[in-house]
C-alpha cells in the first residue's frame with residue numbers, strides 16, 4: 001500500500017503582536033508551500049521526513065545556499081509531533097534562519113481525529129503522518145547569503161533576468177544595435193532570459209543599475225568588439241573576458257555553472273568557518289556573537305534548558321551530519337561524558 005501524499009500552497013495569517021520583518025517574519029505568509037503525508041508505519045513516515053529535508057537541502061543548493069539539518073530538541077519541536085527536523089541557514093550577521101521544517105507526527109493526530117486505514121488483514125489501523133513546508137524565507141536566505149555592497153547577486157538558475165546586453169555606442173551606431181539584437185535572439189532561442197538595455201543613459205549608469213538587480217552576466221558589444229567578431233562578458237561576481245560571438249551560448253552556460261559553484265562554495269566555506277566546537281559555555285557565549293557553536297550535551301532536557309538559560313540563546317538541536325553532531329566530550333552542566341554534540345546559535 002502506497003502512502004498518501006498531498007501538496008498545497010496556502011496563505012497564513014500570523015496572529016501575534018511580535019514585530020514583523022520583511023520576508024522573514026511576515027504578518028501574512030502568502031505562499032507557504034507545504035506537504036501532508038499519511039503512511040502505514042512509523043518507519044515509513046520517518047523515511048518521508050528524511051526525504052523531505054533532503055529535498056529542501058537540494059532545493060537550497062540550487063539557490064547556492066548551504067544548509068544544516070538538525071533534530072530540534074524535544075522542547076522546541078512542533079506541538080503534537082514525535083520529533084521535528086529543521087533546515088537552518090547562517091545569515092551574514094551570525095544568526096541562523098530556519099528555512100524549512102519537517103515533522104514526524106506519529107499517530108498523534110490520527111488518534112485525535114480518528115484517521116485509520118484498513119490493512120491487508122482487514123484490520124483498522126491508526127495512520128502515521130508527517131507534514132513539512134517552506135515559505136518566502138527562502139528568498140530572504142538567498143538575498144542575504146549572496147548580496148554584496150553593489151546589491152543583489154542572483155544565482156543564474158533563478159535570476160529573473162539572466163543576461164543583460166549593453167550596446168557601447170559612439171553616436172547612433174546602427175551596426176552595433178543590430179548585432180545586440182541578433183545576439184539577444186540567439187541567447188533567447190537557447191531558452192535563457194535576456195534583455196537589451198538600449199536606454200538613453202551612459203554605459204556606467206547601466207552597469208550600476210543591472211548590478212544592483214543581481215543579473216549574473218553582462219554582455220557589452222561595441223564597434224571594436226564587432227570588428228573582432230567578439231563580445232565582452234562580465235560576471236556579476238567579478239571577472240571580464242572577451243568571447244567569440246559564435247560561442248556565446250556555450251560560454252554563457254559554462255559561466256553560469258562557474259558562478260553557481262563559486263557562490264555555493266564561498267557560502268559553504270563561510271558557514272563552516274563560523275561553526276566552532278566549544279568546550280564550555282563561556283566559549284559558546286562568545287562564539288554565538290558571530291556564528292554557530294558546537295557543544296557536548298548529555299541529552300537531558302534539564303541540562304539543555306539550563307544551557308539555553310546561561311547562554312541566552314537556543315539550542316538548534318543535534319545535526320544530522322555526524323561530522324558535526326558526534327564527538328567526545330562532557331555535558332557542561334552535569335559533567336556526564338557524552339558523544340552527542342548540539343548546535344547553539346542566535347536565531348531570527
Ligand SMILES: [Zn+2]
Pocket residue numbers: 297298299300303331332333334335336
Ligand atoms: Zn547534562
